[in-house]
Every structure is written in structure tokens, then in C-alpha cells.
Amino acid sequence: MSITETPVRLPIPPLPKGFRVAGAHAGLKRNPTREDISLVVSDLPATAAGVYTTNLVFAAPVAFDRARTPGTGFRAVAINSGNANACTGARGLDDAAAMASAAAASLAVPEAGVLVLSTGIIGEFLPLGKIKAGIEIVAGRLGTDADAVVTAARGMMTTDTRPKLSGSSFQAAGVAHTLFGMAKGAAMVGPRMATMLGVILTDAALAPADAQRLLGEATEQTFNCVSVDGHTSTNDTVLLLANGAAGGTPLTGKGLEAFGQALVDACEALAREIADDGEGATHVLRVEVSGCRTRDDARQIARTVADSPLVKTAIHGADPNWGRIVSAAGYSGVAFDPDKLVLRLNGTLLFEHGQPVPFDADRVSESIKAARETLIELAVHAGPASIRFYSSDLTAEYVHLNADYHT
Amino acid sequence: MSITETPVRLPIPPLPKGFRVAGAHAGLKRNPTREDISLVVSDLPATAAGVYTTNLVFAAPVAFDRARTPGTGFRAVAINSGNANACTGARGLDDAAAMASAAAASLAVPEAGVLVLSTGIIGEFLPLGKIKAGIEIVAGRLGTDADAVVTAARGMMTTDTRPKLSGSSFQAAGVAHTLFGMAKGAAMVGPRMATMLGVILTDAALAPADAQRLLGEATEQTFNCVSVDGHTSTNDTVLLLANGAAGGTPLTGKGLEAFGQALVDACEALAREIADDGEGATHVLRVEVSGCRTRDDARQIARTVADSPLVKTAIHGADPNWGRIVSAAGYSGVAFDPDKLVLRLNGTLLFEHGQPVPFDADRVSESIKAARETLIELAVHAGPASIRFYSSDLTAEYVHLNADYHT
Numbered sequence: 001m002s003i004t005e006t007p008v009r010l011p012i013p014p015l016p017k018g019f020r021v022a023g024a025h026a027g028l029k030r031n032p033t034r035e036d037i038s039l040v041v042s043d044l045p046a047t048a049a050g051v052y053t054t055n056l057v058f059a060a061p062v063a064f065d066r067a068r069t070p071g072t073g074f075r076a077v078a079i080n081s082g083n084a085n086a087c088t089g090a091r092g093l094d095d096a097a098a099m100a101s102a103a104a105a106s107l108a109v110p111e112a113g114v115l116v117l118s119t120g121i122i123g124e125f126l127p128l129g130k131i132k133a134g135i136e137i138v139a140g141r142l143g144t145d146a147d148a149v150v151t152a153a154r155g156m157m158t159t160d161t162r163p164k165l166s167g168s169s170f171q172a173a174g175v176a177h178t179l180f181g182m183a184k185g186a187a188m189v190g191p192r193m194a195t196m197l198g199v200i201l202t203d204a205a206l207a208p209a210d211a212q213r214l215l216g217e218a219t220e221q222t223f224n225c226v227s228v229d230g231h232t233s234t235n236d237t238v239l240l241l242a243n244g245a246a247g248g249t250p251l252t253g254k255g256l257e258a259f260g261q262a263l264v265d266a267c268e269a270l271a272r273e274i275a276d277d278g279e280g281a282t283h284v285l286r287v288e289v290s291g292c293r294t295r296d297d298a299r300q301i302a303r304t305v306a307d308s309p310l311v312k313t314a315i316h317g318a319d320p321n322w323g324r325i326v327s328a329a330g331y332s333g334v335a336f337d338p339d340k341l342v343l344r345l346n347g348t349l350l351f352e353h354g355q356p357v358p359f360d361a362d363r364v365s366e367s368i369k370a371a372r373e374t375l376i377e378l379a380v381h382a383g384p385a386s387i388r389f390y391s392s393d394l395t396a397e398y399v400h401l402n403a404d405y406h407t
Numbered sequence: 408m409s410i411t412e413t414p415v416r417l418p419i420p421p422l423p424k425g426f427r428v429a430g431a432h433a434g435l436k437r438n439p440t441r442e443d444i445s446l447v448v449s450d451l452p453a454t455a456a457g458v459y460t461t462n463l464v465f466a467a468p469v470a471f472d473r474a475r476t477p478g479t480g481f482r483a484v485a486i487n488s489g490n491a492n493a494c495t496g497a498r499g500l501d502d503a504a505a506m507a508s509a510a511a512a513s514l515a516v517p518e519a520g521v522l523v524l525s526t527g528i529i530g531e532f533l534p535l536g537k538i539k540a541g542i543e544i545v546a547g548r549l550g551t552d553a554d555a556v557v558t559a560a561r562g563m564m565t566t567d568t569r570p571k572l573s574g575s576s577f578q579a580a581g582v583a584h585t586l587f588g589m590a591k592g593a594a595m596v597g598p599r600m601a602t603m604l605g606v607i608l609t610d611a612a613l614a615p616a617d618a619q620r621l622l623g624e625a626t627e628q629t630f631n632c633v634s635v636d637g638h639t640s641t642n643d644t645v646l647l648l649a650n651g652a653a654g655g656t657p658l659t660g661k662g663l664e665a666f667g668q669a670l671v672d673a674c675e676a677l678a679r680e681i682a683d684d685g686e687g688a689t690h691v692l693r694v695e696v697s698g699c700r701t702r703d704d705a706r707q708i709a710r711t712v713a714d715s716p717l718v719k720t721a722i723h724g725a726d727p728n729w730g731r732i733v734s735a736a737g738y739s740g741v742a743f744d745p746d747k748l749v750l751r752l753n754g755t756l757l758f759e760h761g762q763p764v765p766f767d768a769d770r771v772s773e774s775i776k777a778a779r780e781t782l783i784e785l786a787v788h789a790g791p792a793s794i795r796f797y798s799s800d801l802t803a804e805y806v807h808l809n810a811d812y813h814t
Contacts, residue, residue, distance in 0.1 A: 057737030057745045087730060089762035122730025123763040229716040231731070232738035309636040309716070309801075310809055317810030323494060323529025324638070330464030331639035338464045355496035356530040394716075395810075396803035402717055403724030403802075 006161045008153075009273075012146040013167020016178040016203035018043045018245025020142040023155030026134025028082030028120070028127060037134035038079040038155030040199055041107060041142055046243035047250075048074040048115060049211035051219045053236035059086030060096040061116045062237055068115060070208035074241060075109035077199055078102070079156050080131055081184070082120040086234040095126040102132040106139040117197050119184060119235050120158055153182040156197050159401060160184050160277055166269035170262040172255030177204045177246045179262045183238075183270040185228070185277075198223065198238035198270055204251055204259050205244030214260045215240045222267035225299065226390045227306050228278035229398075238267075271390060276372070278392025279401045283315050284373045285391040293383035297334045304332035305376060306391035315374050316393040320364040322350040329378055340381040346374060413568045415560075416680075419553040420574020423585035423610035425450045425652025427549035430562030433541025435489030435527070435534060444541035445486040445562030447606055448514060448549055453650035454657075455481040455522060456618035458626045460643035466493030467503040468523045469644055475522060477615035481648060482520035484606055485510035486563050487538055488591070489527040493641040502533040509539040513546040524604050526591060526642050527565055560589040563604050566808060567591050567684055573676035577669040579662030584611045584653045586669045590645075590677040592684075605630065605645035605677055611658055611666050612651030621667045622647045629674035632706065633682050633797045634713050636805075645674075678797060683779070685799030686808045690722050691780045692798040700790035704741045711739035712783060713798035723800040725775040727768055729757040736785055747788040753781060 015021065019042055023035035050069035052062050078099055085092050096116050104111040118126070138155075142148065153163030166181045183198035200215070219238055240263070244250075251259055276284045287306050292298035305311055308328040314321040322343055330338060343351040346367040348359050368374050374393075422428065426449055430442035457476035459469050475481075485506055492499050503523050511518040525533070545562075549555065560570030573588045590605035607622070626645055647670075651657075658666055683691045694713050699705035712718055715735040721728040729750055737745060750758040753774040755766055775781050781800075 055734060055737040056743065057734050057748075084730075087733060087758065087761065087763060089760065091762075122734065123758070231715050231717045231735060234730070234734045234737065308638050309805070310638045313806050313809035316806065319810070323491075323641075326494060327462060327464050327529065327641045328638060330462040330641065336463065341464075351494065351530070353496065354494065355498075356494060394806055396806045398716070399720050399723065399801055399803045399806060402720035403726070 004161060008150055008163050008165070012149055013165055013180050014178060015144050015149060015180050016201050016245065018203055018243045019201050020144055020148070021152035022138045022141040022143060022148045023151035023153070024134055024137045024141060026137065027130045028080060035151050035155035036080055036082045037131065037138050038152040039103065039135065039138045039142065040077040040079070040152065040201065040241070042075055042241055042243040044243045044245055045073040045075060045113065046241040047072050047206045047208050047211050049208065049215040049240045051215055051238045053233055055232045055234050057087065057234050059084050059118060059235040060088055060092035061085055061118045062235060063093060064096040064100065065115045065237060065239065070212035072208055073110070073113050074115060075113035076103050076107055077115045077117060077239060077241070078135060079117040081156050081158055083118060083124055083126055084120045084122045084235050085118040085126050086122040088123065088125055091125060095128060098128055099126065099131055102135050106135050115239060117156065117237055119156060119197050122234060156182070156184040158184065159279055162277060164270050164273040164277065166266045168262040168265050170258040172204060172251050172258045173248050175246050175248055177202060177259065179266050181266040181270050183274060185274040197235065200238065200240045200263065200266060202242045202259070203244065203246040204242050205248055206242035206259070207250045210250070210256055211240055211242055214263055217260070218263045218267045221264055222271040225388060226271040226275050227303060228275065228392050275390035275392050280395040280397030281392035282395055283368070283393040285312070285315055285376060285393065286373055287376045287389040287391065288386070289378045289380065289389070290386035291380040291382055292334070292385040295385040295387055298385050298387035299389065300334050301329050301332045301378060301380070302387050302389035304328050305378070306389050309394050312391070312394035315368060316395050318365045318368040320345050320350060320361050320368070325376060326351055336380045336382050342379040344377040411568060415557055415570050415572070419556055420572055420587050421585060422551050422556060422587050423608050423652065425610055425650045426608050427551055427555070428559035429545045429548040429550060429555045430558035431541055431544045431548060433544065434537045435487060442558050442562035443487055443489045444538065444545050445559040446510065446542065446545045446549065447484040447559065447608065447648070449482055449648055449650040451650045451652055452480040452482060452520065453648040454479050454613045454615050454618045456615065456622040456647045458622055458645045460640055462639045462641050464494065464641050466491050466525060466642040467495055467499035468492055468525045469642060470500060471503040471507065472522045472644060472646065477619035479615055480517070480520050481522060482516035483510050483514055484522045484524060484646060484648070485542060486524040488563050488565055490525060490531055490533055491527045491529050491642050492525040492533050493529040495530065495532055498532060502535060505535055506533065506538055509542050513542050522646060524563065524644055526563060526604050529641060563589070563591040565591065566686055569684060571677050571680040571684065573673045575669040575672050577665040579611060579658050579665045580655050582653050582655055584609060584666065586673050588673040588677050590681060592681040604642065607645065607647045607670065607673060609649045609666070610651065610653035611649050612655055613649035613666070614657045617657070617663055618647055618649055621670055624667065625670045625674045628671055629678040632795060633678040634710060682797035682799050687802040687804030688799035689802055690775070690800040692719070692722055692783060692800065693780055694783045694796040694798065695793070696785045696787065696796070697793035698787040698789055699741070699792040702792045702794060705792050705794035706796065707741050708736050708739045708785065708787070709794050709796035711735050712785070713796050716801050719798070719801035722775060722781050723802050725772045727752050727757060727771040727775070732783060733758055743787045743789050749786040751784040
């Protein structure tokens with residue numbers, strides 16, 4: 001496996017008040033320049049919510065965190081990459097608890113206030129010695145500057161080429177609040193879940209039930225609308241920590257609404273980043289499906305188009321091969337009238353009334369080559385529901401990365 | 408697009424009595440050494456049955472044949488490659504009928520006795536002039552020898568590297584019968600249908616209802632258990648023609664049963680050939696899922712494993728990456744207990760009781776490298792149902808072929 005790193009996208013979003021982070025190399029990854037342990041620490045007890053993979057085969061840290069969230073009193077998230085602690089049975093559960101205990105001891109916080117995230121190879125036991133030593137190192141480096149943020153985000157990366165960060169601010173109850181997100185994910189990214197790992201931090205105060213509901217709603221619109229290869233991971237987790245450091249009581253009404261919108265924005269930016277950094281990707285596919293009876297119908301059509309290897313390779317080849325797109329919609333399992341289907345590619349009409357439409361194929365091909373993002377718009381004309389779905393193209397580089405990423 | 412042809416697999420199975428075939432180049436494909444028109448002619452009126460794509464976006468020849476089968480009195484199938492006559496609206500339906508009329512005129516058979524098959528580019532109108540001229544040429548070359556059979560089978564190929572043929576013989580009502588099959592398919596091959604194009608010929612006499620039922624049953628066990636890229640085509644069709652030239656009345660009882668078994672054998676051989684010739688494939692994946700509550704559950708798990716790009720690239724890389732296989736089963740949508748799941752790869756136990764099992768990874772990797780076929784066995788321990796499913800690995804060559812196969 002050889003991943004070419006790309007620079008982190010600037011600017012680095014600021015951390016919300018009362019959070020400190022860091023990452024370090026602890027020897028789980030072979031390359032000593034790659035961070036593999038991170039800590040996220042809240043100086044105040046925080047409300048935490050979580051959304052987790054729907055895969056029946058879920059990892060030990062998923063089981064550990066799912067039992068604890070939503071809730072209050074959280075002080076830290078301990079994160080490792082290089083090892084997923086998945087398919088590791090009862091010992092895996094013990095190891096996840098041991099990782100949380102090690103973080104609690106290093107940070108002098110209650111063990112019940114720690115959550116854990118792991119990502120990497122499936123089916124190997126956590127190297128607890130390295131993880132404990134790494135946590136000790138990271139605990140001594142916690143900070144709030146760009147370097148702290150970037151090393152923390154890098155500590156959750158596997159085949160990602162760059163950290164994925166997003167931030168936003170919002171006014172609620174007359175107070176300025178900050179929201180920060182970081183995520184990882186470049187393959188084994190499929191829909192039907194909270195894709196891969198994500199940590200969202202805010203200095204807003206939130207009731208646990210509100211945090212959980214809004215995180216679920218944001219995930220449905222963002223992380224559940226992204227796919228690189230359709231393969232739902234064992235470890236997908238998105239955590240939200242809200243520590244109230246901006247002051248005030250838990251948000252309600254308009255303030256809660258403002259937070260919810262900022263949360264969707266931060267999650268959507270991370271979701272798009274995951275598709276953009278899809279393994280080997282040369283294009284982001286933005287699939288917009290409209291006019292469906294239900295949002296689930298729209299998602300199912302979008303997912304089928306976005307996951308079709310034939311559509312993904314056509315976009316890689318800058319080929320306006322609309323037959324592949326229309327036929328993918330046709331086998332999605334959603335009932336619709338093909339004669340009412342309308343397809344536009346980068347804004348150009350390619351198909352309607354069940355028939356080909358004359359268009360300038362060279363010009364559309366050039367438009368695909370010219371931009372990182374390709375826009376596929378499918379109008380179904382059967383109802384009011386729509387969806388936006390992100391994916392990436394399929395390249396020989398994806399195959400090389402995954403044929404050579406050995407267990 | 409550049410396809411490297413490979414030799415046809417020997418021996419060439421014999422045609423059943425009373426059938427003649429041929430293929431020729433008529434200018435639909437650019438390369439003049441590639442046949443693109445074929446005819447299958449029965450000297451006696453034959454019973455015909457058909458199984459068709461479940462894609463909502465289905466091609467004109469599918470609509471044409473579906474309206475005529477099952478039935479009796481069939482004399483010919485006219486086939487073209489290079490153009491799928493799909494997404495071509497009302498004009499496409501007229502063109503399919505014109506193709507059938509041209510074959511009827513050239514062969515001096517009733518127009519109602521002709522079926523049509525098309526495969527190739529979606530969304531372009533059939534070049535009827537070339538097709539009519541080609542049919543005229545092929546009608547003058549009909550024969551029963553190996554050359555006639557191979558050119559007929561090549562006339563239905565698109566990115567296939569070789570013709571796919573199968574044959575079997577069986578005794579029924581004291582008479583020896585012959586069964587012959589030919590198929591095409593190398594991409595846009597997904598389950599939930601009769602995969603791609605197939606024509607099965609027999610000199611047995613069959614009632615239309617029996618022909619239809621047995622073809623459906625055989626398809627369910629064979630063509631519906633193969634996938635190259637999970638993309639269900641607009642043109643998938645399998646036709647069965649039974650002309651009774653072996654003599655006797657329509658088969659019943661034990662004779663019909665013998666025919667049914669021969670049909671399954673012939674279809675399975677063709678289905679496996681399609682996976683084997685999957686675009687860019689270096690391995691055939693044979694996924695055997697057992698112990699499911701229902702056969703649909705088993706198919707769903709097998710299909711999810713077989714279509715996962717991560718599983719397909721792992722096999723290409725000769726990597727016994729069982730985490731990818733187990734996690735694919737986990738997101739298949741079928742409910743099962745992961746702690747009861749048992750995985751074997753090429754006969755070696757890799758996973759059981761929810762935990763990794765020590766195994767010799769180098770030896771398993773060598774076994775993948777040493778054989779064209781890789782056997783993935785998943786035992787679910789939830790019930791009596793099982794399935795065998797064929798797929799192919801995912802290679803950089805698949806990406807090259809499909810990124811460069813321009814509309």
C-alpha cells in the first residue's frame with residue numbers, strides 16, 4: 001500500500017471553547033511520520049451522542065460507546081488508527097474498556113467519562129501496550145492550536161490522504177457558539193450508517209436527547225448520503241460532544257434550531273470530504289435525485305447510481321455514458337416510469353421521454369475533465385422527495401490500493 | 408477499448424437436430440474480424456420460452472420477445488451485437504419488429520415465428536440497413552459445423568474475450584436428446600434477472616408451459632447467481648427453443664425431469680463462463696453460502712460478498728482478508744448471529760465464534776494465486792437453505808476497459 005498524502009485544506013477551523021486535542025505516533029502504523037493515537041478532551045463534563053454502524057458485525061468500540069450514549073459527564077474520546085478492534089470477540093470488548101481506562105488514568109478523569117474509537121485492520125487484537133504508552137504521550141501534548149488539531153485528525157486516518165476538518169459558528173441565546181468536526185474515511189465507505197469515524201465538538205450546552213436527535217437527523221442527511229465503495233464498515237461511528245463552555249443553559253427553540261443547522265453544515269462538509277478523498281478518486285460524484293415518492297426512494301436510486309462500477313468508471317473516463325446512469329436507476333428496486341425520467345449531466349440534458357436527446361458529447365466530456373465534481377441530476381417526476389448523495393469515481397488506483405493492502 | 412481475445416474452449420458442443428446457425432460481420436462493430444449479426448434457425452416449428460431482465464429500463468427486443476413467449480411455432484432468433492436497441496422509445500420497438508421481419512423474409516418463415524436479441528451500446532438507434540444486409544449474408548451461411556457455431560456465438564459478443572458454449576445430452580422417452588447453449592456477458596452483469604443474452608436449443612419436444620417453467624427454474628439457480636459488477640442490464644434475455652426434431656411427443660414425467668437437469672447443467676456452465684470472462688478478471692469467485700433460513704437470504708449474503716469491491720480486490724491481490732468478507736455478510740441486510748458465522752477460504756478455516764482463527768496466511772495466499780477459482784464458504788447456521796454464486800475479481804483492467812469504452 002502506498003498512499004500519497006495531500007496537504008490539509010486550509011483554513012484550519014478553530015476548536016470550540018473548553019476542548020483540547022492532540023495526536024501522536026505510537027507504533028500501530030509502520031510509518032513513524034503517521035499519527036495513530038489521538039485524544040479529544042473536554043475541560044467540562046460534556047453531553048455526548050453517537051450514531052453507529054448498522055452492520056451486524058460491529059466492532060468492540062462501537063459496542064462500548066453505544067452502551068454509554070446518549071448521556072452526560074463525558075470528558076474524553078480516545079482514538080486509535082491502524083487496528084479496528086473488530087471481530088475480536090470478548091477480548092476485544094475488554095481491550096476497548098482497557099483503552100478507556102488508560103485514557104481516564106492519564107487524564108485524571110472518571111473512567112465512565114471516556115469514549116473510544118478504533119479504525120484499521122479488522123481481526124487483530126489491540127496492541128494495548130503501545131496504545132497505553134501512546135495515550136500517555138498524547139496526554140502531555142494537548143492543545144488548541146492548528147498543530148494540535150491536525151495531529152489529532154491525522155491520528156484517526158487510515159488510507160485518507162489528508163485530515164478532514166470542518167467548522168462553523170452560530171448564535172444562540174444571544175451567545176456566539178462554535179462547532180468543529182473531524183472525520184476519517186476513504187474506503188469501506190457505504191451508506192446505511194454513520195459513515196466511518198467522525199467527532200463533532202461544540203461549546204454549546206445541549207440536553208442529551210436533543211444532541212442525539214439532532215445528530216441522527218444530520219447523519220441521515222449527510223454521512224448516510226455518501227459512499228465510496230458501498231461497503232458498510234464494522235466501525236462507523238459519529239460522536240457529538242457538547243460541553244457548554246460558551247455559557248448558558250441547554251439550548252432550546254431557535255437556539256437549538258441554529259445549532260442543528262450548523263451541525264448539518266459541518267457534517268455535510270465532512271461527508272463531501274470523505275467522497276472527495278475516496279481511495280484513488282479523481283472525481284467527486286454529486287448525485288441529485290428529485291421527484292421521488294419518498295426520501296428513501298430517492299436515496300435508493302442515488303445509491304444505486306453512485307455505487308455502479310460502470311457509472312463510476314464512465315465518469316473516471318470523462319464519458320457522458322448516460323445509458324449506464326439510466327439503467328442503474330432502473331435496477332435500483334424503486335418503481336418509477338422510465339418515460340418520465342429526466343437526466344442531466346453537468347447541467348446538460350441527456351435523456352428524457354425514454355429516448356436519447358441530441359447533445360454535444362465532446363463538450364460534456366470536457367466539462368467532466370475540467371472539474372473535480374461531476375453533477376448527475378435525475379428527475380423522476382413521481383413525488384416531492386429529493387436527496388443529495390456524494391460518491392467518488394472508480395479508478396485503477398483504487399484497485400491497486402485495495403489489492404495490495406494486505407492483512 | 409481494447410479486448411484481447413482468448414481461444415474458444417474446446418470441445419465445441421454439437422447442435423441439436425434440426426437447428427442451423429451462423430454469424431457474420433455486418434459493420435455494427437468497427438473491427439471487421441468481429442461478427443455482429445447471428446441467426447439461429449430451427450427447421451421445425453419450435454416451442455419457445457424466455458426469461459428477461461427485471462430492470463424497469465428494458466430494451467425494445469426484450470419488450471418484443473416478452474410479448475411472444477412462451478409459445479409455439481418459432482423458427483428463428485435474429486441477434487445483433489454492437490447496439491442494444493435500448494432507451495430508444497417507440498422507434499426502437501419499430502426497429503425490433505423490422506429486424507424480425509427482415510429475418511422472416513430472408514429465411515422464408517412466418518414473421519410471427521422470429522425472436523430478436525440485441526446487445527451493445529445503449530441509446531442509439533439500430534442501423535437497420537446494416538442489419539438487413541447482414542441477415543441476408545448470414546442466411547446464406549447457415550450450418551451445423553464448429554465454424555457455424557463459433558461464428559454464431561461470436562456474433563452476440565461485446566467485450567467477451569471468447570464465445571461461451573455449453574452442451575449436454577440426455578435420455579428421455581427412450582430417445583437420445585441433445586441440448587446446446589450459447590451466451591454472452593462480461594460486464595453490466597448483475598443478479599436479479601436472467602443475466603445477459605443466452606440461447607438454449609434442444610431437439611426435445613416440450614409444451615410451452617413446461618419450457619417456461621423449467622427455464623425459469625434453471626435461471627433462478629444459474630444465471631441469477633452470477634455477477635460481474637452488480638449492474639443489471641437493460642437487455643438480459645435467455646431464450647429456450649425446443650423443436651422436437653429428436654422425435655416423439657412433448658416430454659412428461661421422468662423425461663421432462665431429465666431435460667430439466669440437463670438444462671440446469673448447461674445454464675450453470677454458461678453462468679460460470681460469464682463470471683470467468685468478467686471484464687479484466689483474473690479470478691472466478693465461487694461463493695457458497697449455507698445454513699440460511701431461506702434461499703433468498705443465502706443469495707442476498709452471497710451477492711453482497713460477491714459484489715463488494717473490497718472483497719473483489721482482496722482476491723485479486725491474493726489476500727486472505729477475511730474481515731472484508733465477514734463485514735460484507737454483516738451489511739447484506741440479512742439477519743444472522745455473527746457469533747455463529749463460519750468462514751472458509753479455499754478450504755481453510757479463517758473465522759468462527761466471532762473471532763479470528765490462527766491460520767497460515769501465506770499458504771492461503773498461495774492457494775489463491777495458484778488457481779483461477781477462489782472458493783469462499785460462509786456457513787450461517789440459521790436454517791437449511793444454501794446457494795452457489797459466481798463472480799469475478801476486480802482489477803485495474805476492468806477500470807481501464809470501462810473508463811475507455813466510450814459512447
